Amino acid sequence: MQKTSARLLSLLSLLQARRDWPGALLAERLDVSARTVRRDVDRLRELGYPIAAVKGPDGGYRLDAGSQLPPLLFDDEQAVALAVALRVAASSGAGVEEAAARALATVRQVLPARLRHRVDALQVTALERPGGARVDGEVLVALSAAVRAGEVLRFDYAGSDGPPRRAEPHHLVAAGGRWYLVAWDLDRADWRTFRADRITPRVPGGPRFAPREVPGGDVAAFVRGRFRGSADGEWPCRGEVLLDLPASAVAAHTGDAVVREVGPGRCRVVAGAWSWVALAASVLRFDADVEVVGPPELAEAFALLARRSADASG
The missing domain is CATH 2.30.30 (SH3 type barrels.)
Structure with missing residues (x-):
C-alpha cells in the first residue's frame, strides 16, 4: 500500500482526470478500502481542495472549482506545457505579458530540478504578428x-x-x-x-x-x-496553376492550398484568394515559370499584372 502522502497525490490526480468518480472505483484504483478513501478525501478538503460528494446508488466524489487556490498537481508534460504557454503569452495580444512573466517565475520556482532544466532549455521568442492589436x-x-x-x-x-x-x-x-x-x-x-x-x-x-x-x-x-469574404468559408476566387518547382519547395508557403507533384521538379497548385489579382500575385512570389490551368479569370489577372509590371519598369 502507498504511504499516505503518495496516496493523496494519486487520489488528487484521479479526481482531476474525470468529472465524477464512484467511491468503490476509487478504492479499487488505489487498492484501499472505501473507508480509507473517505479519510483521504477529508484530508484533501482540509488542504483546501473543494471535493463534493456525489449522490447516487454508488456514491462518489467530484473535484469542484473553489474560491481558494490550493496546491496544484501537474504531471511532467503538463508542467512543461504550462511553462511554454506562459512564455508565448506575450503574443496573444491580451495585455498579460507582465502577469505571465510573474506566473512563469512562480511555476519555475516550485518545479523539481529535472523539469526546471527542461523549461529553461525552451528559449522561446514570441513575436507579435504585424497588424496585431493589444486588448485590455x-x-x-x-x-x-x-x-x-x-x-x-x-x-x-x-x-x-x-x-x-x-x-x-x-x-x-x-x-x-x-x-x-x-x-x-x-x-x-x-x-x-x-x-x-x-x-x-x-x-x-x-x-x-x-x-x-x-x-x-x-x-x-x-x-x-x-x-x-464568403458565406461558406471558402475563398471567393480559386484557381489552378502548374509551377516549375518541386512540391516540397512550394507546399510550406501556400497556406491552405493543395499542392501535388506532377513530375520531376514540377507541381500542381490549387489555391484561393480574395481576388483573382491577389491569387496571381501570390503565385508570382515563387521564382519559377507558371502555367495557368484555369479558370480564364486567373489568366486575365496574370495578364493585368504583366501590363502593370511593364508600366512600372518603364
Whole structure:
C-alpha cells in the first residue's frame, strides 16, 4: 500500500482526470478500502481542495472549482506545457505579458530540478504578428463574462459614430494576432465580427437572451468565411496553376492550398484568394515559370499584372 502522502497525490490526480468518480472505483484504483478513501478525501478538503460528494446508488466524489487556490498537481508534460504557454503569452495580444512573466517565475520556482532544466532549455521568442492589436485584459474578461452569462452587451465601438451598440455576444476568437467578438448585432439584425481592441463595454449591460446558432454551426468556419469574404468559408476566387518547382519547395508557403507533384521538379497548385489579382500575385512570389490551368479569370489577372509590371519598369 502507498504511504499516505503518495496516496493523496494519486487520489488528487484521479479526481482531476474525470468529472465524477464512484467511491468503490476509487478504492479499487488505489487498492484501499472505501473507508480509507473517505479519510483521504477529508484530508484533501482540509488542504483546501473543494471535493463534493456525489449522490447516487454508488456514491462518489467530484473535484469542484473553489474560491481558494490550493496546491496544484501537474504531471511532467503538463508542467512543461504550462511553462511554454506562459512564455508565448506575450503574443496573444491580451495585455498579460507582465502577469505571465510573474506566473512563469512562480511555476519555475516550485518545479523539481529535472523539469526546471527542461523549461529553461525552451528559449522561446514570441513575436507579435504585424497588424496585431493589444486588448485590455479587463475588456476580455468583460466580454467573456457576457458570453458566459448570455447577456446583451452594450458597448462603444471605435470608429463608429452614433449611440452605443447592442449585441448578443456568442464567442471570443483569437486570430491573426487580434481578438474578435462574434455576436448578433441587434440594431442591424445580422451576425457581426467585432474587433475586441475597439470595444469599450458599457455598464450596465442588457437582459439575458436565448442563444442563436452561428451560421453553419461552426464558429471557426464562420470567422474564416468573414475573413475571406464568403458565406461558406471558402475563398471567393480559386484557381489552378502548374509551377516549375518541386512540391516540397512550394507546399510550406501556400497556406491552405493543395499542392501535388506532377513530375520531376514540377507541381500542381490549387489555391484561393480574395481576388483573382491577389491569387496571381501570390503565385508570382515563387521564382519559377507558371502555367495557368484555369479558370480564364486567373489568366486575365496574370495578364493585368504583366501590363502593370511593364508600366512600372518603364
